[in-house]
Amino acid sequence: MRAHQALAFLLLFVIASGASENASTSRGCGLDLxxxxxxxxxxxxxxxxxxxxxxxxxxxxxxxxxxxxxxxxxxxxxxxxxxxxxxxxxxxxxxxxxxxxxxxxxxxxxxxxxxxxxxxxxxxxxxxxxxxxxxxxxxxxxxxxxxxxxxxxxxxxxxxxxxxxxxxxxxxxxxxxxxxxxxxxxxxxxxxxxxxxxxxxxxxxxxxxxxxxxxxxxxxxxxxxxxxxxxxxxxxxxxxxxxxxxxxxxxxxxxxxxxxxxxxxxxxxxxxxxxxxxxxxxxxxxxxLPTPQESTPNYFDTSQPRMRETAFEEDVQLPRPYMENKAFSMDEHNAALRTAGFRNGSLGTRPSAPFRSNVYQPTEMAVVLNGGTTQIYTLKTPWQPTDLG
Missing domain, CATH: 1.20.1070.10 (Rhodopsin 7-helix transmembrane proteins)
Incomplete structure (x- = not known):
């Protein structure tokens, strides 16, 4: 029993001495380094x-x-x-x-x-x-x-x-x-x-x-x-x-x-x-870093080049139906005036009531931009009654 105690004491002494020696030489390192x-x-x-x-x-x-x-x-x-x-x-x-x-x-x-x-x-x-x-x-x-x-x-x-x-x-x-x-x-x-x-x-x-x-x-x-x-x-x-x-x-x-x-x-x-x-x-x-996308053009920026400014008559051609409608309306107008003049001349008297005509004439043209296309409309109003006398 005493032999075992002496052996254990000797082993602990060797370990302690080795640890103290390692600690004195390299503080912070392990024993097996x-x-x-x-x-x-x-x-x-x-x-x-x-x-x-x-x-x-x-x-x-x-x-x-x-x-x-x-x-x-x-x-x-x-x-x-x-x-x-x-x-x-x-x-x-x-x-x-x-x-x-x-x-x-x-x-x-x-x-x-x-x-x-x-x-x-x-x-x-x-x-x-x-x-x-x-x-x-x-x-x-x-x-x-x-x-x-x-x-x-x-x-x-x-x-x-x-x-x-x-x-x-x-x-x-x-x-x-x-x-x-x-x-x-x-x-x-x-x-x-x-x-x-x-x-x-x-x-x-x-x-x-x-x-x-x-x-x-x-x-x-x-x-x-x-x-x-x-x-x-x-x-x-x-x-x-x-x-x-x-x-x-x-x-x-x-x-x-x-x-x-x-x-x-x-x-x-x-x-x-x-x-x-x-x-x-x-x-x-x-x-x-992602590449910045190109921004949309700013049409209000004065530093950007402006679009070409042209007259309306140079680029926009009036459609043929509008010209035909305009000619037809003017013919009806002239015919009505001639008829009214013939009646007044044949009777020789002043008409008791003013002559009224329902002939239409073009009074205004509207240009509408629809989806990027140019559409031209002719607006007509009834002929205004006038006193032919």
């Missing part, structure tokens, strides 16, 4: 928790935007808005990769993690910048001509531009890791920056072409060009800031190794949120 992932939950590493939360929120927003664009795709009828949908998906996919790559700079590095960092950093940014450059090309065409390249042309151009950085990243890894047999984590900050020169070229080209997208006769696309210009400009500022800090600032502050990963992780998160807020959300809103 691998050491390389401790930074994801270590409450003592404040920057990792904050960057992880911001990156996770950005990833959720990006997935939500992709879902909205996918659901609203069948309702997009305008060709100019439907063509770049594939490019938007590709851009959101690259932005989602940036948020995911942030976690690779929070966890502890090893050979695999370092290889992923070195390869995906340039490739993902090249994909995003290639999409932005294709978008600038599209907006330039829309502002000048009112027509954009097809969707396959936009996606193909973006993929071809990003493929160049894929080749550069593969060559860099092969030359440094396989040929020179160096560890994947053993690279200088300057080497890392030199491998990203092509990304800088894409960013500079995007900024320059975005400026030209503001010049053209089609005004409605200039708002998209302004959002693209703001996105490219803020991206330039972020790249200048993180490269300055990564290459020179950390060394001057004697925090090169300690602040290297936080600098790169913050740059990824900041770039991703700039892409989402200033480019993805405005473009998707513009794509899913």
């Amino acid at each position: 691998l050491p390389q992932y401790v930074s994801l939950c270590d409450l003592d590493t404040i920057w990792g928790i904050v960057v992880e939360a911001v990156a996770g929120a950005g990833a959720l927003i990006t997935l939500l935007l992709m879902l909205i664009l996918l659901v609203r795709l069948p309702f997009i009828k305008d060709k100019e808005k439907k063509d770049p949908v594939g490019l938007h998906f590709l851009f959101l996919l690259g932005t989602l990769g940036l948020f995911g790559l942030t976690f690779a700079f929070i966890i502890r590095e090893d050979e695999t993690i370092c290889s992923v960092r070195r390869f995906l950093w340039g490739v993902l940014f090249a994909l995003c910048f290639s999409c932005l450059l294709s978008q600038a090309w599209r907006l330039r065409r829309l502002v000048r001509r009112g027509k954009s390249p097809s969707g396959w042309q936009l996606v193909g151009a973006a993929l071809c531009l990003a493929l160049v950085q894929v080749i550069i990243a593969v060559e860099w890894l092969v030359l440094t890791v396989l040929r020179d047999a160096k560890p994947a984590c053993a690279y200088e900050p300057m080497d890392f920056a030199m491998a990203l020169i092509y990304d800088m070229v894409l960013l500079a080209a995007t900024l320059g072409l975005a400026l030209f997208s503001l010049c053209g006769k089609f005004q409605k696309w200039k708002q998209n060009g302004a959002c693209l210009l703001v996105t490219a400009f803020l991206s330039v500022l972020i790249w200048v800031a993180w490269m300055t800090m990564y290459l020179f600032g950390n060394a001057e502050l004697r925090q090169g190794e300690a602040w290297g990963d936080p600098t790169l992780a913050i740059a990824l998160v900041a770039s991703g949120w700039v892409f989402v807020i200033f480019h993805a959300i405005p473009e998707i809103h513009c794509a899913i």
Whole structure:
């Protein structure tokens, strides 16, 4: 009995000591977590928790935007808005990769993690910048001509531009890791920056072409060009800031190794949120927004051209029945006058009563518009009695 009690006490002591040791080393993490992932939950590493939360929120927003664009795709009828949908998906996919790559700079590095960092950093940014450059090309065409390249042309151009950085990243890894047999984590900050020169070229080209997208006769696309210009400009500022800090600032502050990963992780998160807020959300809103219907013409608007004013006699021809009725009525009228004159002349006396005639004569013509057709009616009144004497 005492042996069982001693064994149970020893087991509880081992568990308590292990928990206290884990709590002292990584406060907030579980007991069975691998050491390389401790930074994801270590409450003592404040920057990792904050960057992880911001990156996770950005990833959720990006997935939500992709879902909205996918659901609203069948309702997009305008060709100019439907063509770049594939490019938007590709851009959101690259932005989602940036948020995911942030976690690779929070966890502890090893050979695999370092290889992923070195390869995906340039490739993902090249994909995003290639999409932005294709978008600038599209907006330039829309502002000048009112027509954009097809969707396959936009996606193909973006993929071809990003493929160049894929080749550069593969060559860099092969030359440094396989040929020179160096560890994947053993690279200088300057080497890392030199491998990203092509990304800088894409960013500079995007900024320059975005400026030209503001010049053209089609005004409605200039708002998209302004959002693209703001996105490219803020991206330039972020790249200048993180490269300055990564290459020179950390060394001057004697925090090169300690602040290297936080600098790169913050740059990824900041770039991703700039892409989402200033480019993805405005473009998707513009794509899913229904095209306003053309309003009916306002005939009271003096700025609109007026209809041709012509005389009634020029366009409206009187029908033949009206002319015949008019001639017949005048003949009856003349005949009645001659008869009255003959009677007065034969009797030689003034008639005792005025001569009354029931002959009708046309007195008024009415023009009635019935269903867009012109109908002419002749209104007749009895002949007014007159004193023939």
